[in-house]
Structure formats: C-alpha cells, structure tokens
Amino acid sequence: MLDFLQMLVSGVAVGSSYALVGLAMVIIYKTSEVPNFAQGEMALISSFFTFMLLEQCGFPYYAAFPLALLFAVLLGFFLEFTVLRRAKDPNILGMIAITIGIEMILLGLVSWKFGADPKTLPFPISPYDSIALGEVFISALEALTVGVALVIMLILFIFFRFSKLGVAMKATQQNDTAARLMGIRTNRILMFTWGVSSLVGCVAGLLISPITMQPYMMWDPLLKGFAAAVMGGMTSLPGAVLGAYLLGIIENLFGGYVSIEFKSVVAFAIIVLVLCIKPSGLFARHYVKKV
Amino acid sequence: MDMKRSYYEDVQLFTSGVVVFWFVALLLFLGLLPFLFKNYYVYVANYMAINVIVALGLNLLVGYTGQISLGHAGFFAIGAYGTVILMTLLRCPFLLALLAAALIAALFGFFLGLPALRLEGPYLAIATLGFGLTITQVIGRSEFFGGRQGLHTPELWVGPWHLTTDRDFYYLLIPITVMLTVAARNLIKTRVGRAFIAIREADIAAATMGVNLVFYKTLAFAVSAFYAGVGGGLYAFVLRFIEPEIFTLLMSIMFLAMVIVGGIGSIMGSIVGACLLSWMDLQLRNILSIPYLGDWLETLSQSYFSITGVSNIQYIVFGLILILIMLFEPLGILGIWLRTKRYWKTWPF
Numbered sequence: 001m002l003d004f005l006q007m008l009v010s011g012v013a014v015g016s017s018y019a020l021v022g023l024a025m026v027i028i029y030k031t032s033e034v035p036n037f038a039q040g041e042m043a044l045i046s047s048f049f050t051f052m053l054l055e056q057c058g059f060p061y062y063a064a065f066p067l068a069l070l071f072a073v074l075l076g077f078f079l080e081f082t083v084l085r086r087a088k089d090p091n092i093l094g095m096i097a098i099t100i101g102i103e104m105i106l107l108g109l110v111s112w113k114f115g116a117d118p119k120t121l122p123f124p125i126s127p128y129d130s131i132a133l134g135e136v137f138i139s140a141l142e143a144l145t146v147g148v149a150l151v152i153m154l155i156l157f158i159f160f161r162f163s164k165l166g167v168a169m170k171a172t173q174q175n176d177t178a179a180r181l182m183g184i185r186t187n188r189i190l191m192f193t194w195g196v197s198s199l200v201g202c203v204a205g206l207l208i209s210p211i212t213m214q215p216y217m218m219w220d221p222l223l224k225g226f227a228a229a230v231m232g233g234m235t236s237l238p239g240a241v242l243g244a245y246l247l248g249i250i251e252n253l254f255g256g257y258v259s260i261e262f263k264s265v266v267a268f269a270i271i272v273l274v275l276c277i278k279p280s281g282l283f284a285r286h287y288v289k290k291v
Numbered sequence: 292m293d294m295k296r297s298y299y300e301d302v303q304l305f306t307s308g309v310v311v312f313w314f315v316a317l318l319l320f321l322g323l324l325p326f327l328f329k330n331y332y333v334y335v336a337n338y339m340a341i342n343v344i345v346a347l348g349l350n351l352l353v354g355y356t357g358q359i360s361l362g363h364a365g366f367f368a369i370g371a372y373g374t375v376i377l378m379t380l381l382r383c384p385f386l387l388a389l390l391a392a393a394l395i396a397a398l399f400g401f402f403l404g405l406p407a408l409r410l411e412g413p414y415l416a417i418a419t420l421g422f423g424l425t426i427t428q429v430i431g432r433s434e435f436f437g438g439r440q441g442l443h444t445p446e447l448w449v450g451p452w453h454l455t456t457d458r459d460f461y462y463l464l465i466p467i468t469v470m471l472t473v474a475a476r477n478l479i480k481t482r483v484g485r486a487f488i489a490i491r492e493a494d495i496a497a498a499t500m501g502v503n504l505v506f507y508k509t510l511a512f513a514v515s516a517f518y519a520g521v522g523g524g525l526y527a528f529v530l531r532f533i534e535p536e537i538f539t540l541l542m543s544i545m546f547l548a549m550v551i552v553g554g555i556g557s558i559m560g561s562i563v564g565a566c567l568l569s570w571m572d573l574q575l576r577n578i579l580s581i582p583y584l585g586d587w588l589e590t591l592s593q594s595y596f597s598i599t600g601v602s603n604i605q606y607i608v609f610g611l612i613l614i615l616i617m618l619f620e621p622l623g624i625l626g627i628w629l630r631t632k633r634y635w636k637t638w639p640f
Binding site for chain 1: 361413418425428540603607611612
C-alpha cells in the first residue's frame with residue numbers, strides 16, 4: 001500500500017512537468033492548429049539561457065529567472081513573427097515540418113554552444129532534499145513542480161476566462177474571420193499566444209534542469225506532454241492536464257508493478273489505445289468533417 | 292504538368308525517346324560508377340540508394356495518400372533486425388531473409404494503419420511517433436535482439452556470390468533500388484495509386500466513389516513499411532553492425548525531411564531529395580574538413596560556441612532547409628524544377 005502511495009505521488013510529480021509542456025502545446029494548437037514540435041527546444045534554449053546568466057555572467061537568482069521568462073516570451077514572439085506568419089497556405093504536414101525545422105535549429109544551436117556533456121542548473125532549492133508527507137516522500141523540487149503547475153493552471157484559467165487578451169485568444173480560435181471583424185488583430189493575438197505558450201514551456205524547462213541539463217533533456221517531457229495533450233483532446237486545457245497526470249501515474253505504476261524497462265514506452269501504448277476508442281481524445285467533442 | 296490525351300499515354304513508363312535515352316544513360320552511369328570514382332563514393336552511393344528506397348516508400352504514404360508518419364525508423368529497424376536475425380538464426384539466404392523481414396515490416400505497417408484509419412493530423416503524428424519509439428525501446432531492451440550491444444551482420448552470400456566490399460554490395464543494391472523505383476512509379480499509375488491519390492484529396496469523397504478506405508489506407512501503410520523494411524535490411528549490411536541507437540526519432544525526421552525537400556507526391560522528387568540530404572548528411576558529419584567554410588566555422592566556434600559541439604551544425608542546416616522549403620517552395624525541389632521548366636518553355640513571355 002505504501003509503495004502504491006509513493007508511486008502515486010511520484011506519478012503526480014512527473015505528471016506535473018508533462019502537464020506544463022502539454023498545456024504549452026495546447027495553447028498554441030487551440031489558436032492556430034499548429035502541433036508545435038519545437039516546444040521542448042524552446043524551453044531548452046530558455047533554460048540554457050538561464051544557465052548562462054547564472055553560471056557564466058554571475059546574475060543572482062532574482063534577476064536571472066525573470067530575465068529567462070522574458071527571454072522565453074520574446075522567443076515565442078520572434079518565432080511566430082519570423083517563421084510561422086510567413087508560411088503561405090500551410091497544411092498540417094507543412095506545419096509539422098516547420099516546427100520540426102525550428103526544433104532542429106534550436107537543438108543545433110544549444111548543442112553547438114554547450115556540447116553534449118550534462119550540466120546542472122544552479123537552483124535555490126536542492127533537488128535532492130525531500131519532504132515527508134506522512135510516510136510518503138517527495139523531493140522538494142517535485143513538490144515545487146506540482147505547486148508551480150497548479151498555480152500556472154489557475155493563472156491560465158483566470159487569464160482565458162477574465163482577461164481581455166485571453167478572451168480575444170479564445171475568439172480567434174473559434175472563428176478567425178469573425179474575430180477580425182470584431183476588431184481583434186488576430187496576427188498579434190497569435191504572436192501573444194506563442195509568447196504565453198513559450199513562457200509556460202520555459203517554466204517546465206526550468207523545473208527540469210536542476211536535475212540534469214543536456215541538449216536532449218526536453219525530448220521525453222515533450223513527447224509525453226504531447227501525448228498527454230493528444231489524450232486530452234489537443235484543444236482542451238483541463239484535458240491536457242488530466243491526461244498528463246494520468247500518464248504520469250500510469251507510467252509509475254507500470255514501472256513499479258509490471259516492468260521498469262518498458263516504463264517509458266507504456267505512455268504511447270496507452271495513447272494508441274485511447275485514440276482507437278476515442279479518436280479525438282478523451283475530453284474533446286468529436287470533430288466530424290462536413291463535406 | 293503535361294497534358295495526357297489517353298489512358299495509355301498516362302500509364303506508359305517512358306513518355307518519349309528523350310526519356311528513354313536519359314534513362315539508359317542513367318543506368319549506364321550507375322553501372323560504371325564504381326569504376327569511375329573512389330571507394331568512398333561507392334559507399335556514399337550505397338547510402339544514398341538506401342535512403343532513396345525509404346523516401347520512395349514514405350512518399351507513397353505521405354505524398355500520395357496524405358497520411359503522416361513520424362515512425363519510419365521503426366519499420367527501418369524491423370527490416371534491419373529481421374534480416375540479420377533470420378540470416379543468423381535460421382540460416383536463411385540473404386534475399387529471402389530480406390524479403391521476409393520486409394514483409395514483417397509490412398505486417399507492422401498494416402497494424403499501424405488500423406488506428407490510423409480514425410486518426411488524422413497531430414493524432415496520427417503522435418501515434419506513429421510512439422510506434423517508432425516503442426520499436427527502438429523493445430529492441431534495445433531485449434537480449435534476443437542483442438540489446439544495447441547491437442548485432443554484427445553475418446557474411447553476405449547471394450547464391451554462389453560472396454559480397455565483401457562496398458563495390459560488390461553496390462551491384463546488389465542498385466538493381467533493387469531501380470526495381471523498387473519502377474514498381475513505385477507503376478503502382479501509382481494503377482487503380483491502387485489512383486485510390487491513394489483520391490484518399491489524399493478527399494477521403495470522404497473517395498469513399499463515396501467506392502474506394503475502400505480500410506483496405507487502401509492500411510495498404511498504403513503496409514507498402515510504405517515494406518519499402519522501409521527493404522531499406523533497413525540493406526542498411527544493416529552497409530554498416531555491417533546494427534544497434535538500437537541508430538534508429539532514433541531523428542532518423543524518422545530525416546526520412547520525412549527527404550520527402551518534403553524533394554517534393555511531396557513525386558517519385559523523382561523523393562529520389563533527388565534523398566540523394567541530396569544523405570549526401571549533405573555525410574558531408575556535414577565532418578564539417579570542419581570542408582574547404583574554406585571549415586576554417587571559418589572553426590574560428591567562429593572557438594570564439595562564440597564550443598568546438599566539441601561543432602558537428603551539431605548539421606541540425607541547424609537541416610532545420611533551415613526544412614523551414615525555407617516550407618516557406619518559399621512547399622513543393623520542394625520538384626516545385627523549383629517545374630517552375631524553371633515552365634519559365635523556359637514560355638520564354639520570353
């Protein structure tokens with residue numbers, strides 16, 4: 001029983017970082033129907049930027065982290081403005097190709113600059129301290145990840161429900177033309193979407209990098225986050241979060257009870273199963289194409 | 292595109308004597324290539340030919356049927372491991388093992404095609420991607436497949452013929468490549484190919500016209516996987532050693548990039564795209580030895596980047612190519628060629 005609880009807690013902790021990446025992908029997919037494969041590398045380059053500020057330029061934490069978030073937002077703006085907006089008449093394959101292209105460029109830049117040897121990001125709390133919750137242990141960093149994920153979800157919820165910009169984003173997603181007729185500059189909205197998404201992704205990256213930092217560190221969270229988002233329906237924010245927690249927990253339970261070796265692929269088996277039964281994910285209304 | 296006036300004009304392999312001439316010239320060139328160039332270039336040609344096979348198969352799926360696959364490295368791995376294991380364990384002759392492994396890959400393609408019937412866009416992308424990763428994990432973790440240590444390929448005998456050098460292998464590989472190319476070209480001119488194209492254009496409309504979606508979509512996956520399986524089986528013997536680390540997601544991405552750069556939905560495009568990207572891949576692996584550019588990159592790396600990570604420039608180059616192609620010429624090299632041809636045909640207007 002104790003094992004089970006421990007696995008559950010670690011599952012939630014892992015799920016939180018998937019949830020952040022999944023949320024970031026859903027935010028972009030919702031407004032522009034781009035499955036953003038570059039999400040992980042965008043977070044990666046922001047994390048390495050923070051690393052550079054802290055380690056090589058000697059910035060204090062309170063200056064480096066806000067600067068990193070600012071960098072992430074600007075990166076999102078930049079990518080949307082220079083690349084995505086220029087794509088003419090893109091289809092889904094084109095969008096996948098473009099985001100994969102961005103991903104490769106960012107990955108190449110980071111590994112050219114920093115090489116492949118693992119590093120760790122200096123962080124205010126040590127990733128190896130642990131907190132006891134009754135008899136279950138959770139590392140301080142994991143607890144922080146869970147907390148931050150919850151706070152970000154709350155902020156996003158409030159943002160999309162009550163802020164003018166959030167409502168404009170929702171309008172753009174629902175009907176681009178009508179939104180433009182209502183006086184929303186949809187181009188600019190898309191740019192902000194990328195900024196917000198990049199910010200959320202960057203938070204995920206920063207929470208992963210205190211343990212290990214190397215150019216491929218974001219692949220696993222990206223794929224799992226993507227899988228979670230797909231499981232939740234790709235357009236539903238709560239769906240992505242739930243999907244991420246489910247994946248995290250199932251993965252840990254599978255690792256504990258069935259086989260630790262195939263822990264990392266069980267997520268994809270689940271995805272394929274879920275998609276076979278509900279092709280649009282668990283929480284999205286099934287989209288039927290009109291002829 | 293040129294206008295077709297009759298059915299037979301559409302299906303004929305060579306549209307004019309000029310095409311026959313160039314085809315024969317190409318075959319002659321391919322036949323003489325090992326005598327004209329150094330050994331290294333024969334290796335390069337082998338590498339290209341294998342990528343051509345996989346790109347052709349992927350293009351049948353992505354370009355002609357309009358599906359997405361980010362998991363072709365998985366089929367490639369099945370082909371490679373299948374061939375080697377059939378040869379070592381069952382003492383199968385090479386060609387039989389290759390065919391059997393490719394058929395196993397096709398079977399997996401069929402199974403992957405089943406969920407794909409109901410999926411599209413990002414859903415299909417993640418499902419295929421997951422498939423590719425799963426295959427690599429399963430191979431890497433089980434002792435039967437050699438685990439992380441990988442497998443050495445056995446001695447290669449085709450009938451009485453013992454193939455030892457790249458040059459020998461080249462003469463085995465090129466006929467297979469040419470055969471598969473002609474087969475792909477012929478396939479799309481048949482009922483099957485037209486069904487694929489109809490599904491790409493509008494699957495609901497195709498279904499109304501009597502195209503059996505279940506059959507043709509799974510068939511597209513199976514055929515595509517077959518090509519990837521053949522490519523994988525041959526690739527094992529180019530490397531002479533296979534390990535799970537080769538068949539990464541990056542490899543699937545490279546295959547997709549070849550199809551996109553060459554031109555979606557075009558046999559010629561896949562060939563050109565595969566040759567171009569695999570040549571660049573080999574060149575960029577030792578980027579510092581490229582004349583002029585290499586020195587400049589070395590100083591650049593030393594002052595702003597790191598010298599250990601310099602080989603990662605190839606990712607930047609491939610990423611840039613993908614983005615530029617998608618932004619400026621979504622039809623890839625084929626699109627550039629078509630535009631140039633049209634420009635000169637109507638010149639000076």
